[in-house]
Amino acid sequence: MSLALTIDELASYLEEVFPQVRNDFAFDLLEEDRLRMRLLVGERHLRPGGTVSGPSMFSLADCAVYAMVLARVGRKALAVTTNCSIDFMRKPAADADLIADCRLLKLGRVLAVGDVLIRSDGLDKPVARATLTYSIPPAR
């Protein structure tokens, strides 16, 4: 049980497969079964009133678990999200990055499950939590 990618390899690979979200995310920490990444909050992530949009938080949670799975199984860009449950619990701060703390709960032969706690940088109380399941295609 060890990492297939370093934090830098992971960042490069995500930029390669998801060029659209380049500049949206940064990685703070990567360990065997946890990862911390942040959404670099900008104008495009905000809703009127200055709060970060739901789809932006969904996207952060989705990327965090995807990156965690990739870090373990290596460059299999075909892993696909099959399920997500997400709870929005508080209004995020408008002028702070969002920090996602991901735990890898299961890494099976065909399914991987991770959960994510999201909070505004500098604050303690979580603004959202999510659990995601990924389907891992058979090796070719």
Add this chain to the structure above:
Amino acid sequence: MSLALTIDELASYLEEVFPQVRNDFAFDLLEEDRLRMRLLVGERHLRPGGTVSGPSMFSLADCAVYAMVLARVGRKALAVTTNCSIDFMRKPAADADLIADCRLLKLGRVLAVGDVLIRSDGLDKPVARATLTYSIPPAR
């Protein structure tokens, strides 16, 4: 039990409160407890390989239930998503709009629940399904 907004009032109101998603969505149908809307799929919604991104489908499901609730309770832009569960079941077509069929399952004093079945225009099999809960703030 009747609608507080017509389909045209609903469309105008959403453009007013969510200017970012103007041009992303169109409404096909509005009845007392169901609504059909579509994501006008463009380059910005796609992932490499030509499939519609997960966050775009989340956004469609979220907007559909939000619009359904608004159509019933009137212009209370403060209604907020508290929970979403979403299942991604098939790869969407790359060159077709996504159609969301929303059913309003509950409209209570403080919570509303709706579910959504999403399919690619012209195809039968659903690509995704979602259930969303909205918290309705007390009238001021």
Add this chain to the structure above:
Amino acid sequence: MSLALTIDELASYLEEVFPQVRNDFAFDLLEEDRLRMRLLVGERHLRPGGTVSGPSMFSLADCAVYAMVLARVGRKALAVTTNCSIDFMRKPAADADLIADCRLLKLGRVLAVGDVLIRSDGLDKPVARATLTYSIPPAR
């Protein structure tokens, strides 16, 4: 795409593999992609105040999707629930059976997804809804 089991074969098989829930359930209808079953509500399913317990409704939803999958793939008792999201929306009637209407949304090689709408017999408004994912083990 056709049924592997008749409604009677399905009922017998479930009694064989889940003897604990014998007498709890009955089947009303079985078609290629939908199934209706009922929880024969008794004292053991109730909470103080006379409402059907959450675990009893979870169990009904779980059995309904499991039975729907079995009806299609045949006697593979090893199919296992991997995920459930359930919304409790209204208080069930205490003195009526619960009816579960299941739709099979996906039957893939490794995953099956179905959703369920639950209502009290004789009433229209749903008391609960659920979506369940089953993992289908490789044929031996």
Add this chain to the structure above:
Amino acid sequence: MSLALTIDELASYLEEVFPQVRNDFAFDLLEEDRLRMRLLVGERHLRPGGTVSGPSMFSLADCAVYAMVLARVGRKALAVTTNCSIDFMRKPAADADLIADCRLLKLGRVLAVGDVLIRSDGLDKPVARATLTYSIPPAR
């Protein structure tokens, strides 16, 4: 922010309002925002093959978050589950209690959210995880 009930008061109160599950559960730990309880696994919780049933795990998760909320808001038996998402990730041991570790993530005026990690006593890897939302009725 402090506890409204001690661990002993909590146990007595649950036995009073849920006499059916008396002898099913025990409390190991109660703090301001977390609680550990166990399912005292017996024959009635098992499925053929000796694994703990899904409804038993659902019931454990539901009770854990309910108890955590009660411990904070006091004896308001009317708090009701509105939503649960649960992932079943591994087969539980047949001959060990199940331990549920609950975190209280939000305790709002009308909604409370908690998550639960379930593992077999003596083992590290989680067998299931769940998130539950409770609706808290207005004080009378």
